[in-house]
Amino acid sequence: xxxxxxxxxxxxxxxxxxxxSLSTSxxxxxxxxxxxxxxxSHLANSERVMYPSITELGLNQLALxxxxxxxxxxxTTAKYISHLGRPLFAARWDAGDKHIQKxxxxxxxxxxxxxxxxxxxxxxxxxxxxxxxxxxPRNERQEDIERTLVENHMRYCTGADSRLRMVTxxxxxxxxxxxxxxxxxxxxxxxxxxxxxLAENLDAWAIxxxxxxxxxxSLIWMAARDAVxxxxxRSVLDRxxxxxxxxxxxxxxxxxxxxxxxxxxQQLESxxxxxVGDGTAWTDFNLAFEDCRLWCNHxxxxxxxxxxxxxxxxxxxxxxxxILCVPNEAGIDLLWIGLKGDVICEENLVLxxxxxxxxRCYQSEPDGVVLDTMDPVKFGICAPNRSIPIIRMVFALGSxxxxxxxxxxxxxxxxxQQSQQxxxxxxxxxxxxxxxxxxxxxxxxxFWFAGIGPSTFGCVTDKDADWxxxxxxxxxxxxxxxxxPFPVLPPIFRHSNKLRKLEEETEAVRxxxxxxxxxxxxxxxxxxxxxxxxxHHDYF
Numbered sequence: 001x002x003x004x005x006x007x008x009x010x011x012x013x014x015x016x017x018x019x020x021s022l023s024t025s026x027x028x029x030x031x032x033x034x035x036x037x038x039x040x041s042h043l044a045n046s047e048r049v050m051y052p053s054i055t056e057l058g059l060n061q062l063a064l065x066x067x068x069x070x071x072x073x074x075x076t077t078a079k080y081i082s083h084l085g086r087p088l089f090a091a092r093w094d095a096g097d098k099h100i101q102k103x104x105x106x107x108x109x110x111x112x113x114x115x116x117x118x119x120x121x122x123x124x125x126x127x128x129x130x131x132x133x134x135x136x137p138r139n140e141r142q143e144d145i146e147r148t149l150v151e152n153h154m155r156y157c158t159g160a161d162s163r164l165r166m167v168t169x170x171x172x173x174x175x176x177x178x179x180x181x182x183x184x185x186x187x188x189x190x191x192x193x194x195x196x197x198l199a200e201n202l203d204a205w206a207i208x209x210x211x212x213x214x215x216x217x218s219l220i221w222m223a224a225r226d227a228v229x230x231x232x233x234r235s236v237l238d239r240x241x242x243x244x245x246x247x248x249x250x251x252x253x254x255x256x257x258x259x260x261x262x263x264x265x266q267q268l269e270s271x272x273x274x275x276v277g278d279g280t281a282w283t284d285f286n287l288a289f290e291d292c293r294l295w296c297n298h299x300x301x302x303x304x305x306x307x308x309x310x311x312x313x314x315x316x317x318x319x320x321x322x323i324l325c326v327p328n329e330a331g332i333d334l335l336w337i338g339l340k341g342d343v344i345c346e347e348n349l350v351l352x353x354x355x356x357x358x359x360r361c362y363q364s365e366p367d368g369v370v371l372d373t374m375d376p377v378k379f380g381i382c383a384p385n386r387s388i389p390i391i392r393m394v395f396a397l398g399s400x401x402x403x404x405x406x407x408x409x410x411x412x413x414x415x416x417q418q419s420q421q422x423x424x425x426x427x428x429x430x431x432x433x434x435x436x437x438x439x440x441x442x443x444x445x446x447f448w449f450a451g452i453g454p455s456t457f458g459c460v461t462d463k464d465a466d467w468x469x470x471x472x473x474x475x476x477x478x479x480x481x482x483x484x485p486f487p488v489l490p491p492i493f494r495h496s497n498k499l500r501k502l503e504e505e506t507e508a509v510r511x512x513x514x515x516x517x518x519x520x521x522x523x524x525x526x527x528x529x530x531x532x533x534x535x536h537h538d539y540f
Contacts, residue, residue, distance in 0.1 A: 085173030177298035213358030331373035402451030
């Protein structure tokens, strides 16, 4: 077929005609060879010019105009969402009848995860569409996987050359993200099976997990959101016709209750702010976040600090975007945007900030210094003393002791009628022992999650925890190696003194090896094992 086209083009050789070939094949380099490799003598002798492959197709060309004022109800209609992203879905909506429009989400799911494809590849495609997955291929096989996603699974190629070197992304397309959610939760065996596929194929897929556990944190945040959605609709048929406003938006209170274990739900409802600024009244959690909702079904990796400002966050909220922050952003790894009421404006945004810590030096005790670095006012995200409080949470994923802490507010200042002596005896709001600051220009409800498992997260099962641990082990620094625990002994052997001693010795060897690796990575952290023993007396 291709050779016949070339024969036909020879007939118009002397005319000023440009040939254009369209292809979704991963063998696109055959259409745009480098001159020295092209069989045409006209190209080899520079008589003709072969243009490089064009991959810049753009997005949102058919996006619908926005209402004024902009409302959550307007941006969460199936018609509006179908016109975001590539024109494929918008054109199908505009040209189709009501039956085609009703089945558009199913069509998107078939395009993203086609039935004949390998189930593991389908899972990868769906995860890539929701979690801003970054590929870092190291060999040709891994590059082929990324090219396959472009060819058959709606991955977007932003750049390519004749040597098949590609740069790919998953742009913000809330329709595809919702289709990915449905495939992962209604058409896969179970959520833990998805984690199993991810953990077992992680090295083969060459996915970058981040350096601090932020990828695992994004998985847990989204798992809590998905659990709330699935609880309201047990099957795909319960979501047809799809109404995003009814089927995909959840309340912040429900999301937090799904994130926390059931034992903490009552404590959450009566929780008071951990930090109180000047612009917010002292209220419990339920009242503070009444009528506050979340519209977020995928993450996008932002590349510019300036995007993280409330005026831009309004636009990101309208697309259902959660933010994976700029690499090396100090203090904040994830940012979700909630909304109080229905009008989308800067004053109504609810900011949810997350920070992941995968190092074992962060344990179950909340660190006020870490929480204080999550300051949206200093980062320029929002104006000081907003009327709507924020939510801050730290995931100390490397902690060996699982726990959840709803950080208590600082002690109130002493009454003015107290004596000077009594004032000296009373702890100030910023006390060296507590290490928490109260001199911040916002009001925040703070949470400290330590470890990973059912006792830390309400949306994580025992099976999930095992796979999450594998993911965390692969993203830890080289001085914190992924040694597993001593195997669980059968009940008949648990009283064996020899085996108990072996278990203790195995743990001791493990810790010794960790210390040796830390010593090799010297002076990179303020821990004893990172410093020579000659300096321990002076510094520790």
